[in-house]
Amino acid sequence: DTAVSQTPKYLVTQMGNDKSIKCEQNLGHDTMYWYKQDSKKFLKIMFSYNNKELIINETVPNRFSPKSPDKAHLNLHINSLELGDSAVYFCASSQDPSGRYNEQFFGPGTRLTVL
Amino acid sequence: ILNVEQSPQSLHVQEGDSTNFTCSFPSSNFYALHWYRWETAKSPEALFVMTLNGDEKKKGRISATLNTKEGYSYLYIKGSQPEDSATYLCAFNNNAGNMLTFGGGTRLMVKP
Numbered sequence: 001d002t003a004v005s006q007t008p009k010y011l012v013t014q015m016g017n018d019k020s021i022k023c024e025q026n027l028g029h030d031t032m033y034w035y036k037q038d039s040k041k042f043l044k045i046m047f048s049y050n051n052k053e054l055i056i057n058e059t060v061p062n063r064f065s066p067k068s069p070d071k072a073h074l075n076l077h078i079n080s081l082e083l084g085d086s087a088v089y090f091c092a093s094s095q096d097p098s099g100r101y102n103e104q105f106f107g108p109g110t111r112l113t114v115l
Numbered sequence: 116i117l118n119v120e121q122s123p124q125s126l127h128v129q130e131g132d133s134t135n136f137t138c139s140f141p142s143s144n145f146y147a148l149h150w151y152r153w154e155t156a157k158s159p160e161a162l163f164v165m166t167l168n169g170d171e172k173k174k175g176r177i178s179a180t181l182n183t184k185e186g187y188s189y190l191y192i193k194g195s196q197p198e199d200s201a202t203y204l205c206a207f208n209n210n211a212g213n214m215l216t217f218g219g220g221t222r223l224m225v226k227p
Binding site (some may be wrong): 004031033040041042043044045048055057090094096097098099100101102103104105106107108109 | 146147149151157158159160161164166204206208210213214215216217219220
């Protein structure tokens with residue numbers, strides 16, 4: 001069974017569109033994350049979310065918003081897509097909301113291409 | 116902006132060689148240091164989570180040490196095998212929420 005899954009795996013869309021990437025974890029974790037792998041292949045944290053708190057990396061444009069229908073899902077909505085949003089986006093989850101004691105489990109990534 | 120640096124950026128070794136690489140991070144407000152292994156076309160997988168100065172962790176042929184006072188961690192691979200070829204990432208948590216700041220990774224290639 002896949003622990004952290006993302007859909008779609010690939011997403012090609014036009015500039016200006018609104019799109020969503022879905023993430024689901026079946027590990028029973030309380031905390032989920034979204035990362036962007038930038039053009040230099042660095043993984044950059046975008047959001048950290050548990051059922052009590054959303055922490056946003058201040059560098060993330062407000063066109064990006066996480067939405068969590070329940071503890072097992074954290075979807076990423078992107079409005080008014082721009083060329084610079086093209087990247088691979090990774091979802092992750094962890095058991096420990098402090099981030100201190102437990103590793104994060106990553107999804108397979110979604111490659112977003114904005115034309 | 117937190118500065119987490121890894122060196123070298125890439126490393127080519129022969130099968131059977133032992134190797135090590137470095138992760139440097141801010142020595143103030145240390146909370147945790149993570150190591151991940153990232154194979155091409157896969158997701159990062161956790162190797163270690165280290166929290167105490169002087170920590171040493173081991174998993175098979177891979178081990179890691181931590182010096183929080185001077186702000187560095189070493190990852191060691193003993194007797195490298197071709198299947199060890201991957202990018203090794205470290206990530207720093209400074210207790211600013213639970214967000215990890217990743218280094219750029221060390222790409223290891225082990226030749227048979």
